[in-house]
Amino acid sequence: MDWGNVTAEDLVDALREVEWSSPPRPFSEFFSRFTVPRSYSKWNSRLKCNLYYYRTNYFIMIVFVLGIGFLRKPLAIVAALLTGLSIAFLNDSFAVTFNEKVTRMVRQFSPHLAAKMRPPISPVIRGRPSSKKGIFICGWPRWVFVFAFSSASCILWLTSCSLLTVLWALGIALLAMVLHASFRSPNLKARLNTFREEFRAVWRNYSEL
Structure with missing residues (x-):
């Protein structure tokens, strides 16, 4: 799958619809093999791949940073x-x-x-249930x-x-997330994971290599 063809809208839709109950990736995998992307296209593809693959880790990291900022409040x-x-x-x-x-x-x-x-109950139109299911x-x-x-x-x-505190904490957490997703090299497991039906079901315009 070419992550360069995945738009930001497709990625947001995938993160909105995908299953989030999966456990986070191991720390040994999360904090290993950091490299500098060779070009903008490589960075763009790596960023989207890591945001999708390590979504649970990033969510925990954001909550952890926010929790540290509010220990006394x-x-x-x-x-x-x-x-x-x-x-x-x-x-x-x-x-x-x-x-x-x-x-x-x-x-x-x-x-x-x-x-x-x-x-x-979803309305039925001409014998078929409505496609728009809220x-x-x-x-x-x-x-x-x-x-x-x-x-x-x-x-x-x-x-x-604590509005100023949350803005600082959220900014630091988002910056750490973007830096990790930018420099963490997608491993073979992350690349193979993108071919699963999990992402095909939520990405409208997927393509296979």
Whole structure:
């Protein structure tokens, strides 16, 4: 697969729809073999490949850096968790899994309430289900939870007076992520992983070598 042909939009769509429950890559693999890309095209291809392959590691790294920045501010830690959840809800797999687990837990105490939390039935057009299937969480559209958690996190950021701290911590974490993705040489395992059906299912315009 030629990562140079993968656009930023394709990469964002893939990260939004791909399964994020996979464990992070081992540290021995994550922090090994750093080289300088020979050209801009090589750097562009390497950056996209590493962002997709080490996505779980980068997410943990960002959370870790934010956690260090807020060790003395518990309210800011709660705000960071709410921000992380609002971002995680944008991922289709996480939103669906979260909805299923919450519904299953509620069903043990109140089956009637769990039935109300089911997503609405997709409309049928000419005997076929509609291709546009929205993501629902606890019976509500996903954007409701994203807006609610984002609003709550913004209020907590302003209340804890940690907005400048989070900007610095987030900037450092993103810079570290970009530097690692730029200089970490894609190994054979990362290249073979891109040929799996996992990415083919979420990338619209894939090409095989």
